[in-house]
Amino acid sequence: GESVGLHLPTLSVQEGDNSIINCAYSNSASDYFIWYKQESGKGPQFIIDIRSNMDKRQGQRVTVLLNKTVKHLSLQIAATQPGDSAVYFCAENNNYGQNFVFGPGTRLSVLP
Amino acid sequence: EPEVTQTPSHQVTQMGQEVILRCVPISNHLYFYWYRQILGQKVEFLVSFYNNEISEKSEIFDDQFSVERPDGSNFTLKIRSTKLEDSAMYFCASVGSSDEQYFGPGTRLTVT
Numbered sequence: 001g002e003s004v005g006l007h008l009p010t011l012s013v014q015e016g017d018n019s020i021i022n023c024a025y026s027n028s029a030s031d032y033f034i035w036y037k038q039e040s041g042k043g044p045q046f047i048i049d050i051r052s053n054m055d056k057r058q059g060q061r062v063t064v065l066l067n068k069t070v071k072h073l074s075l076q077i078a079a080t081q082p083g084d085s086a087v088y089f090c091a092e093n094n095n096y097g098q099n100f101v102f103g104p105g106t107r108l109s110v111l112p
Numbered sequence: 113e114p115e116v117t118q119t120p121s122h123q124v125t126q127m128g129q130e131v132i133l134r135c136v137p138i139s140n141h142l143y144f145y146w147y148r149q150i151l152g153q154k155v156e157f158l159v160s161f162y163n164n165e166i167s168e169k170s171e172i173f174d175d176q177f178s179v180e181r182p183d184g185s186n187f188t189l190k191i192r193s194t195k196l197e198d199s200a201m202y203f204c205a206s207v208g209s210s211d212e213q214y215f216g217p218g219t220r221l222t223v224t
Binding site: 032034036041042043044045046049089091099100101102103104105 | 116153154155156157160168170203205211212213214215216217218
């Protein structure tokens with residue numbers, strides 16, 4: 001069946017450096033993708049989304065890149081801060097906002 | 113900023129008992145979701161709800177589960193006869209005019 005997965009389960013970066021979190025998806029029919037941040041003890045928090053008719057989208061300090069050719073999604077965080085430490089999930093959807101499939105998550109640790 | 117709220121934050125119940133998890137979505141939102149996250153695992157879709165009926169449900173959402181929007185504000189998830197494997201964090205989410213899903217803080221369900 002379709003699945004969404006992450007290449008790296010953990011990522012440690014130095015404060016101030018850029019972070020790149022990757023996600024592979026297998027359902028070529030997916031047309032909408034979201035990155036979520038989940039801090040300990042809290043629910044997932046929407047970061048940024050992208051539709052399949054785009055290959056890049058920028059937010060505040062975050063950029064999502066979509067490569068449909070290789071079914072790869074990445075989240076770039078510029079100037080990583082201690083408050084960015086969390087688990088990051090990608091999620092895919094191909095049914096106009098109904099059933100989202102989540103990846104297992106990558107834990108980002110920001111080192112002082 | 114509007115937010116999704118969930119009660120209780122932690123529910124402990126004995127196997128075979130019924131539990132009702134409550135959510136108050138953001139007031140002008142129209143789409144509602146329940147997800148669960150077993151400890152250390154990925155977020156899993158349970159059910160989506162729109163216009164007072166279920167839009168889509170996953171294989172997890174079997175006959176033991178039901179959802180209800182009893183009034184204009186609450187959205188509930190009922191598990192009729194809890195099993196040990198129902199122990200998880202349960203997240204409610206709602207979506208408004210944009211596609212952004214707003215998640216609640218979750219209810220930790222512990223079945224003993």
